[in-house]
Amino acid sequence: MxxxxxxxxxxxxxxxxxxxxxxxxxxxxxxxxxxxxxxxxxxxxxxxxxxxxxxxxxxxxxxxxxxxxxxxxxxxxxxxxxxxxxxxxxxxxxxxxxxxxxxxxxxxxxxxxxxxxxxxxxxxxxxxxxxxxxxxLELAERESRWNHALESAGQGVWDHDFARGDLFYSRQWRAIRGLQPSNPIDASLDAWIQTVHPDDRAHVLAEIAKQESGAASFNVFSYREKHKDGHWVWIESRGAVVEYGSDGKPSRIAGTDTDVTERKEAEERLAQMSRRLELALGVSRIGVFDVNLRTNDVRWDDRMIEMYGLTDEPDGTSWERALHPEDHRKATAKVDDGIFRNQDFANEFRIVRGDGEIRHLRGRAAPYVDTTGAPRLIGANWDVTDDVRLQEELKHAKELAEARNAELETARARIEYIALHDHLTGLPNRRYLDAAIEAAAQEAHKTGHRLAVLHIDLDRFKEINDTLGHLAGDQMLVHAASVLNELKGSGDFVARIGGDEFVFLSTGSARRNLATLAEAIVAAMRKPVTFNGHICRFGASVGIANQSGSAVDAKQLLVNADLALYRAKNRGRSRHEFFTSDFQAQIIVNKQTADEILSGVEQRRFLPYYQPQFSARTLDIVGVETLARWDHPTRGILAPDTFLKIAEDLDCVATIDRIVLERSLADFAEWRRLGLGIDKISANVSSKRLHDPELGRSLRTLDIPPKSLSFELLESIFLDDCDRTVLENLAEMRKLGIDIEIDDFGTGHASIISLMKLSPRRLKIDRQLVKPVSRSPGQRKLVGTIIEIGRSLNIEVVAEGVETPAHVTIMRDLGCDILQGYALARPMPAHAMPDFVQRQEWRAHSGAVRDLQSEVRRVITR
Known part of the structure; x- marks a missing residue:
């Protein structure tokens, strides 16, 4: 062991x-x-x-x-x-x-x-x-394949797991709506439904309720949802219940969203095209048919049935039975040949309707093979009976026309003459002139000769037309045409181009004196003409432009002559003016000034200057007149006479008025804040602005304290231009608390009745009437009468042009209410007003005025 x-x-x-x-x-x-x-x-x-x-x-x-x-x-x-x-x-x-x-x-x-x-x-x-x-890895690969497939198909995935509170939205789902992967999503129904088109919300809520209640385990619906950039996208949503809860209701729903905007738009375009086609077919009365060549089954639309007058449904023999016997062989052969060749073809034939009426039809048809492989024939017929009858009538008319060929040739020549000549004077018209001046220009290019254009406009023609009537006006035009014809040389051409305007073409060498010719025209037009016992006098203004040889430009000559005429009329009428290089230079200067004005408007370089207005009795400042100035970048402060005419041509005076008014209202508000005691400002308003329908709306946008602003109207405006728009604008001004003043009173033709009708707050006596009162008893009497008229109508009177102490005394003694002029104050910029008011310098001269008073009165009473 x-x-x-x-x-x-x-x-x-x-x-x-x-x-x-x-x-x-x-x-x-x-x-x-x-x-x-x-x-x-x-x-x-x-x-x-x-x-x-x-x-x-x-x-x-x-x-x-x-x-x-x-x-x-x-x-x-x-x-x-x-x-x-x-x-x-x-x-x-x-x-x-x-x-x-x-x-x-x-x-x-x-x-x-x-x-x-x-x-x-x-x-x-x-x-x-x-x-x-x-x-x-296999699961990930499968998921990747599905994701790629869905992404490439443009489908966004959504997954609502209500049990776990997990809401998933794929990248493509976000991309459809313009969202980035990092953008947060408020998935609550109340927030999301606000992104749905209002017209689709009830439908969408009903579909969601069907899903969430389990009434539909799978459903598909379309709706519009707002994209992140603001436009609407059509979305087709497909959803299915994935899991159910213990209560038997869906606990998880997943699905895909697809952007179907292009499809929806294509469907709408197709529907619109179908509606347009149906409408076109209905309007044109074209009938459509379709034949199955294998079974001989036919389909006709209602227009075809109506066209053939059938009472029963058509069959494969209906068309041939309806053919006119004389057209049967030709029409059927045409169809057989088209089918044999497999080519579309046209046909024309007559039918005998069920009611016995004969009608002419045309048709087009094309053979094709449908998706089942059956040979078919589709086509259309339309009724051309009226066209055929019309053609027959036209043929008959042509025969008659050919029989009257000589007569038609005469009529053609007459029509051509009418097309090229003025019916009243018999002179060539503008169309003829355009052809003639081009031909003359070509000839001048070859020969080197001169071509001159004299553009003539009759002076005071409108007064004759308005006072004596159109017959008198027509007689004056005929007389003017005869005058020009008498002055016309062998190579000259005269045309009436419209209204009271004529053009005189002078061709040939440069030896003819154009100034002498123009003076002869002006002198001849001045001679009186008698019409129905009335002696009519009118004149003519002439604009002259000329070029020689290869420099001749027909269109430019007409433009230059028109510009010269414009200068002649501006310099007093009944005269002639040449278009010169200096004139051309002036046009360039005007163009430069026009560009600078437009730039000044953009940069708001127009500003108000103010000339104080004083009580004639106390010499207290009671208001200021607003005067437009241009703060030029190189030339300094410029008065209206340097820019107003060009601004009117540019149609920008109203804009300048608006800029100046806005700045003056701002200055007025500042003066009130400083307590300067200036209670009112006045501004000029042009006739064109009074005719602007938008003036009232424009004024309502400004902050205008009531009774603080007056608009000054020229006397001629309220006499000549009081149309509906002007009256409406005046009424709108009064609603806004804007007073109306009459400017330059005494220079127009105002009547007491028209003055009473307008009821202005003030009228301003023109400086031309005020200036001579110190030396002319008659002028003082006239001015005194105007003041008495104003007092009797309860209208304040303003005297312009008060330039001397004598003017101050005389206008005060005549009872004038308000004084304005260099004797008291010159126009000044806004920033100078406070110091001017505080220094009261104008009062220093009031003593001298009183000393002169007795002397002035002595002079007046002589």
Whole structure:
């Protein structure tokens, strides 16, 4: 018994001498391998050998070769000593036959034991995760394929897991709505439904309710939702119940959203096209048919049935039975030939309707093969009976016309003459002139001769027309035409181009004196003409332009002559003016000024200057008149006479008025804040602005204190231009508390009745009437009468042009209410007004005025 006991003890000791790691390898179900410092496998347990399908350690290469090349870069990092404490690594190992399998590998540096001779440099522990890893990768691959498929199909995925409170929206779902992956989503129904088109909300809520209640396990519906950039996108939503809760209601619903905007728009375009086609067919009365050539089944629309006068449904013989006997063979042959050639064709034939009426039809048809392979014929018929009858009538008319060919030729010549001549004077018209001047220009190019254009406009023609009637006006035009014809030379051309305007072309050499010709025209036009016992006098203004040889430009000549005429009329009428290089230079200057005016409007360089107005009795300031000035960047402050005419041509006077008015209202508000005692400002308003329908709306946008603003109207405006728009604008001004003043009173033709009708707050006596009052008793009497008229109508009277102390005294004594002029104050910018008011300098002259009073009165009473 002692020996066995000794043997057992020896076996135990042998086992205890076995290295620790080997005992660990033998007891573990995981794969283990021991590596030396060079990475060779010096030991491995059976689990590891089995994983590599080998039976002996010597069959294994170095451990690095056992690792898949795809993971060797990972292995280098995992085997670093500072990485040993990291979690296990998922890597792929490679069997001797090249097959790879997945393991979870841990790398351990074993402790060195003193009683062991050899300790491995590294121990590798592996856990087989190949099946689990491959399942995971396959699942990820499947999910990736589905995601790619959905993305490429433009479908966004949504998943509502109500049980876990998890709401998922894919990247494409967000992209459809213009959202970035990082954009937060408020998935509450109340918030989301606000993004749905108002017309679709009830429908969408009903569909969602069907899903969430379980009434529909799968449903599809379309609606419009607002894109992030503001436009509407059509979305087709497909949803299905994925899971149900314990209460039997859906606990998870998932689905896809697809952007179907293009499809919806295409459907709408197709529907619109179909509606337009149907409407076109209905309006044109075109009937459509379709025939199955294999079965002889036919389909006619209602227009075809109505066209043929059928009472029963058509069949395969209806068309041939309806054909007129004389057209039957030709019409059917046309159809057979088109089908045989497989080409579309046209046909024309007569039918005998069911009621016996004969009608002429035309048609077009085309053979085709439908989706089932059946040969078919589709086409259209339309009734051309009226066209045929019309053609017959036209043919008959043509025959009659040919019989009267000579008569028609005469009529044609007459029509051509009428087309090229003025019906009243018999002179060539503008159309004829355009052709004649082009021909004359071409001739001048060849010969080097001069071509001159005299543009003639009759003066005071409108007064004759308005006072004596159109018959008198027509007689004056005929007389003017005869005058020009008498002055016309052999190479000259005279035309009436409209209204009271004529053009005289003078061709040939430059020896003819154009100034003499123009004076002859002016002199002849001045001669009186008798009409129905009335002596009519009118004149003519002439603009002249001429060029020679290759420089002749017909169109430019007409333009230049028109510009010269414009200058002649502006310089007093009944005269002539030449278009010259100086004139051209002036046009350039005007163009430059026009550009600068437009730039000044954009830069708001127009500003108000103010001329104070004084009480005639106390010499207190009672208001100011606003005067437009241009703050020119190089020429300084400019008065209206330097820019007003060009501004009117540019149609920007109203804009300048608006700029000046806005600034003057701001200045007025500042004066009120400073307590300067200026209670009113007045501003001019042009006739054109009074005719602006938008004036009232424009004024309502301004902050205008009531009774603080007056608009000055020229006397001629309220006499001549009081149309409906002007009257409405005047009424709107009064509603806004804006007073109306009459400017330059006494220079127009105002009547007491028109003055009473307008009921202005003030009228201003023109400076031309005020200036001579100090030396003319008659002028003082006239001005006094105007003041008395104003007083009797309860209208304040303002005197302009008060330039001397004598003017101050006389106008005060005549009873004038308000004085304005250089004797008291000159126009000044807004910033100068406070200092002017505070210094009261105008009062320093009041003593001298009183000293002169007695002398002035003595002069007046002589």
């Amino acid at each position: 002692a020996k066995p006991s000794g043997s057992t003890s020896t076996a135990v000791r042998e086992t205890e001498r076995e290295p620790f790691y080997r005992r660990l390898f033998a007891r573990s179900g995981f794969g283990f391998a021991a590596l030396d410092a060079q990475g060779r496998i010096i030991d491995a347990n059976a689990t590891l050998l089995s994983a590599f399908n080998v039976t002996a350690l010597t069959q294994l290469p170095p451990f690095e070769a056992c690792v898949s090349p795809k993971d060797r870069s990972v292995l280098a990092f995992a085997m670093r000593r500072d990485a040993f404490e990291q979690a296990p690594w998922e890597i792929r190992l490679k069997r001797l036959d090249g097959e790879e399998f997945w393991v979870l590998a841990s790398f351990i540096v074993p402790p060195h034991l003193p009683d062991e001779d050899t300790t491995p440099a590294l121990i590798v522990q592996t856990i087989d995760i190949d099946e689990r890893k491959r399942n995971t």
